[in-house]
Amino acid sequence: MSAALRLHDVTLGYDRHPAVHHLDGEIASGALLAVVGPNGAGKSTLLKGLVGALKPLGGRIDRGALGRREIAYLPQAAELDRSFPVDVFDLVATGLWRRTGLFGGVSRGDHARIDEAIAGVGLTGFERRAVGTLSGGQLQRALFARLLLQDASVILLDEPFAAIDAQTVSDLLALIARWHSERRTVVAVLHDMEIVRQAFPETLLLARRPVAWGPTSETLRPERLLEARAMPEAFDDRAPVCDAHGAGRAA
Numbered sequence: 576m577s578a579a580l581r582l583h584d585v586t587l588g589y590d591r592h593p594a595v596h597h598l599d600g601e602i603a604s605g606a607l608l609a610v611v612g613p614n615g616a617g618k619s620t621l622l623k624g625l626v627g628a629l630k631p632l633g634g635r636i637d638r639g640a641l642g643r644r645e646i647a648y649l650p651q652a653a654e655l656d657r658s659f660p661v662d663v664f665d666l667v668a669t670g671l672w673r674r675t676g677l678f679g680g681v682s683r684g685d686h687a688r689i690d691e692a693i694a695g696v697g698l699t700g701f702e703r704r705a706v707g708t709l710s711g712g713q714l715q716r717a718l719f720a721r722l723l724l725q726d727a728s729v730i731l732l733d734e735p736f737a738a739i740d741a742q743t744v745s746d747l748l749a750l751i752a753r754w755h756s757e758r759r760t761v762v763a764v765l766h767d768m769e770i771v772r773q774a775f776p777e778t779l780l781l782a783r784r785p786v787a788w789g790p791t792s793e794t795l796r797p798e799r800l801l802e803a804r805a806m807p808e809a810f811d812d813r814a815p816v817c818d819a820h821g822a823g824r825a826a
């Protein structure tokens with residue numbers, strides 16, 4: 576299986592202080608990978624590095640022939656500005672920007688595709704609702720509809736199920752399974768280990784450094800979870816620019 580993304584001794588951080596150290600590995604094309612770890616472990620930082628929003632402090636991320644627009648990224652809900660005056664239809668329509676450009680009009684065919692994506696996440700009837708009035712679960716459905724239209728080959732999801740009810744989680748997991756069956760590469764930061772065990776065959780356990788990366792049942796062994804939990808919580812502003820650690824792979 577070819578690699579969609581290759582990490583070569585990658586260190587990512589802020590103001591030259593590392594948040595994630597020395598990550599080596601491959602995310603295979605078509606992988607369904609969960610990224611787990613304690614708060615502050617660097618999971619969101621890793622996704623920002625993968626999408627290219629954060630430049631590595633060290634090492635290299637090889638995206639092969641993938642263009643930036645072929646990587647779709649759903650940030651944590653907390654990072655979204657809900658006050659932006661846009662309705663569900665227009666939010667979902669921005670998923671077509673890759674093809675239409677920012678000022679390209681919406682053709683009749685596009686209109687049908689947008690309606691189809693909205694129906695695909697169960698939001699028919701909400702097209703003209705302002706996004707600021709949606710519940711958390713409804714907003715997440717709308718954002719998944721946008722991802723459907725983006726038609727990206729790599730999809731990065733940061734805590735897509737935080738504060739989402741069981742029905743919505745199950746509906747959105749079905750979309751993720753569909754992307755997987757379409758051979759898209761999906762990487763999701765998750766906190767619910769049950770969901771990870773049930774739906775994600777491969778897992779990376781991060782605690783600033785990679786504790787384990789491989790088949791989910793191997794990665795989530797209790798001793799590895801304990802090791803990850805022992806990670807010191809505070810982000811050390813005085814941390815040296817880089818502090819080498821060994822990287823462990825579960826398989």
Ligand SMILES: Nc1ncnc2c1ncn2[C@@H]1O[C@H](COP(=O)(O)OP(=O)(O)OP(=O)(O)O)[C@@H](O)[C@H]1O
Nearest residue numbers: 589594612613614615616617618619620621809810
């Ligand atoms: N913009 C930033 N500037 C400085 N430090 C940051 C910034 N963003 C994150 N950090 C720090 O980098 C470290 C890793 O943060 P990150 O958000 O990647 O962790 P996480 O594993 O996603 O955590 P959580 O599970 O709490 O979302 C944390 O110590 C955090 O405080």
